[in-house]
Amino acid sequence: TKDYDYCVEPPPGVPLLSLYPHNDNDCPAHERMCGECEGDCDYHDDCMEGYICKFRDGFEKIPGCAGSGKDGKDYCVKDPAYHTTTSTTTTTTTTMAAAHPTP
Numbered sequence: 001t002k003d004y005d006y007c008v009e010p011p012p013g014v015p016l017l018s019l020y021p022h023n024d025n026d027c028p029a030h031e032r033m034c035g036e037c038e039g040d041c042d043y044h045d046d047c048m049e050g051y052i053c054k055f056r057d058g059f060e061k062i063p064g065c066a067g068s069g070k071d072g073k074d075y076c077v078k079d080p081a082y083h084t085t086t087s088t089t090t091t092t093t094t095t096m097a098a099a100h101p102t103p
Contacts, residue, residue, distance in 0.1 A: 017062060017069035025073065037065035039075035047076035 015037040019025040027034035027046035034047050041053035054077045059068045062075050069075060 014064070014066045017065045017067040017075055019070060019073060025070075027076070034076045036078060037062065037075055039069065040073040041076050042074065050079055050082045051076040052079040 017037050017039070019039055025040045027039065027041045033045075034041055034051075036051060039053075041047055044052045047053055053074050054062050055074050056062065056072070058071055062069065062077060064077055065075060
């Protein structure tokens with residue numbers, strides 16, 4: 001109803017926005033970089049490999065994350081340009097029986 005706020009659970013599999021609990025809530029680049037939906041990041045390098053810092057104003061929504069986070073804080077999100085490649089090599093060996101055995 002009007003003028004009421006409600007607590008809801010995020011959808012299954014969607015991480016909740018969270019701030020790093022130490023270092024004034026900044027991602028500690030040298031200890032452990034921030035992962036998905038973690039912040040407060042100031043640079044892309046503050047985020048783990050495959051993630052970038054989503055810079056925002058106010059409570060702008062963070063794609064792929066649940067919750068509103070803290071006003072003006074920035075969070076790490078999956079980098080849409082990041083691709084991992086796995087290479088699998090398959091070797092097939094075919095043994096052919098001689099059509100005419102050698103005496």
